[in-house]
Amino acid sequence: MGRGPGAWSMHLAVDDATSEPLAGWFMPSECVRGYARMMARVAAAHGVPEAVYADRSTIFRSRKGGPTQFGLMMEGLGTRVLLASTPQAKGRVERAHQTVQLRLPTDIRRFGVAGYDELNEWFNGFYAPYIAGKFGYAPREPADRFSPPPADLSRVFRIREERRASGGVIAYGGSTWALVGALGEVRDPGPGEPVDVFTDAVTEDFYAEWRGTRLELVRVGERGRTGPVWIDDQKRMQAFLDDMGRRA
Structure with missing residues (x-):
């Protein structure tokens, strides 16, 4: 794994x-999104590797x-993360990086x-196989170190953060978000109840889960210098969401 030339990493x-x-x-x-999308490609095209060898980046x-x-994603795949102390410790991998980068x-x-x-489609569809055919070589051991991927990779390659609910609302990324169920109703987990917020690292899909139930997130306000903007009455919240639906 590594960074590359020019304006793109x-x-x-x-x-x-x-x-x-x-x-x-x-x-x-x-x-982390770049590495997640890379690993999603690996899993879909080649299977799940037994281990990945990475540098000591905070990613x-x-x-x-x-x-x-990233480590949580690899746990979801059943893949070990091994950390190299120096670039030289990943000798063959680093040489392959240099070949591609040059x-x-x-x-x-x-x-x-x-x-x-x-660029991404060209690299994965044409250039990676082209470089593999030109510079790759047969492994010393023919044993396959890849296993079949899980059926739903979207539950693996997602970024998880925890927030606390208040009145069916959470604060995230400078905004306040209503927790909305499958029927369009506001779901209130209870004061201070932890809610998992997920961002799909591949599609950027953004949603919450509470006790195993998926909840959509609807933006209802912004947080200013004086703190969050709350709609603290659930009936008013539902009316607000209904009005948003009529305007859409």
Whole structure:
């Protein structure tokens, strides 16, 4: 895994046994979403690896102890995360990175690739197999270290955060959000009740779960300097949501 040239950061997975690039994903900067999308590609195309070997970035190693968001995703896959102390410890992987990084800017221009979406599709659909065929080699041990992926990868590649509910509302990202059930009703877990907020790392789908039930999040206000803007009456909240539905 590593970063790449130019304005985009390359999140790259390389098979340590063959030096073949398995998948890559480009983002404006190195981030957990980039690695999640890369690993989702690996799992869908090749299966779930037994382990991933990464550097000691805080994306992979928490300073507070415990798993990071990426670590939780790997736990969901059943994949171990091994941390390298130096780039040299990942010798073959780093050499594969260097090969891709040196060739990629020229090849992007040569193949006329333009734009973020086109770059990701071109890299995974054409360029990674092209580099694998050109520079990859047979593994020393033929044993397959990949297992079938889970049926629903969206429950693996998601970012989880916890918030506390108040009157059927949570605060998140500078805004206040109503917890809305499948029938459009406001769900109130109770004062201070923990609610899990999820962002799908691949699709950016944003929702909550409470006691195993999915709840949609509807933005109802912003938090200013004086604190959150609350709609503390559930009846008024429901009327507000109904009005929003009529305007949509």
